[in-house]
Amino acid sequence: MKTYLDCLPCFLNQALRAGRMVTNNEMKLKRILDEVGMMVKDIPLENTPPETGDIIYRKIREISGEFNPYQKIKQKNIKEALSLYPSLKEKIEESNDRLLTAIRFAIAGNVIDFGVNKKFDINKEINEILRKKFAIFNYKKFKELLAHSKKILYIGDNAGEAVFDRILIEEMKRPVTYVVRSVPVINDVTYEDAVQAGIDKVANIVSSKTSAPGLILKTCNHEIKNLFEKAEFIISKGQGNYEGLSNEKYPIFFLLKTKCWFIANDLGVDDGDIILKGNFKN
């Protein structure tokens, strides 16, 4: 996805929110905004938003001296998600369509997002998303392609969300390679987070070797590019990965809840909609 003009003021808002995770010092926060303000002129609209996010979050790390400002919040989110895990597994057992229920849970986990949203209630979100109608629903194609795929490439998004991803991974019953961010960026999932969420029990965890808050293939190393080249079935979670991967030609299914009007518009849906979208003609 390209950068919209409206993304530019939003980058300043994101910088301020991320800065406040690190410091209450008004002068430091002003300096972060000054620096991001000066960056605006160097952001080409052809960039995907996570490419810009990468530069901005680097700058915040540089000014604040904090490498992992969301660490505590991420740990809290993962713990909270893990405490829900047994009851979610029970709900899977009781459901008529285990795979679809697991997909819904994986989308519910996507609400744990500090890049765009400030507040969320995960229990409320789970109950809503279990009943919510999909705005894009390529589920038939998802099942067909899954039936013919021997392995899965799964692009993780937020740290707490990984627990919900684990439930979907367990239902797909295929070997999974789970891609995480190399460096902490916002509350995105890193190797350590994925292990804490128990992903290591159900998948092979691979680092993306980039720090952007969304996977951008051209900035990835040969290993990741190769995984995409050989992939039969790819799951991309969340907005950041959608922004980075939406123009790629691989067999990707995007699972997300839209939390930004411009991403919703890019998908042709409303803000707040839930999406199961394959990036190919149906």
Add this chain to the structure above:
Amino acid sequence: MKTYLDCLPCFLNQALRAGRMVTNNEMKLKRILDEVGMMVKDIPLENTPPETGDIIYRKIREISGEFNPYQKIKQKNIKEALSLYPSLKEKIEESNDRLLTAIRFAIAGNVIDFGVNKKFDINKEINEILRKKFAIFNYKKFKELLAHSKKILYIGDNAGEAVFDRILIEEMKRPVTYVVRSVPVINDVTYEDAVQAGIDKVANIVSSKTSAPGLILKTCNHEIKNLFEKAEFIISKGQGNYEGLSNEKYPIFFLLKTKCWFIANDLGVDDGDIILKGNFKN
């Protein structure tokens, strides 16, 4: 009111919105955002927001080459407000408290604001504000001071709002000096707009000699400063004038509806509240 950190991303949003009134050209709009982004570092938080607004809207005029982008919208707003004028006067006749009803109408007109809001429904707004409870209600003091004042200084805000101001001016039955912006900025009221709204029939119109979207006394000429020095009773309409005048020591009553969380917070009320606030101890 000082500039909050959160005002800085908002300035970019405002610049984009104002830019879109002038052009659809993405490159021009990007240039406006680039320039405003570079300005962020030069905005001291001690500035009132309209001081910064002044610089930003100058830059938009400079880049776009458009001096009065809101002209058509302002004329449409004034015409629409004028068409409501007879029925509003009837409602005044029917009301138990003519002055208070006129104050409520003057606040309803304040919703015609393109600086912060995009959409509004003036008829809906009027009906809501007629019933709405004031979050700050210094009405007793307003009536007391009015009874002892021989003349009124009235600081106008938006163009369409001037028609609603006219109704309040007619109810106060005192000679009124109505202060307008010297130069078109957003949809704020200028001399021509005030005449179109019929203010010349009920008040002496004076230009503020500044182009900021809110009155800032230190940037005004001797004539305006003198008006404040001698004023017995001042009405300040809207958020922009509140931002510029909130720390002044003159006998000012602020009439507005809050449309921004940070201004509401500065006033100690909720976003969307209506306010009749005197800037002195009661």
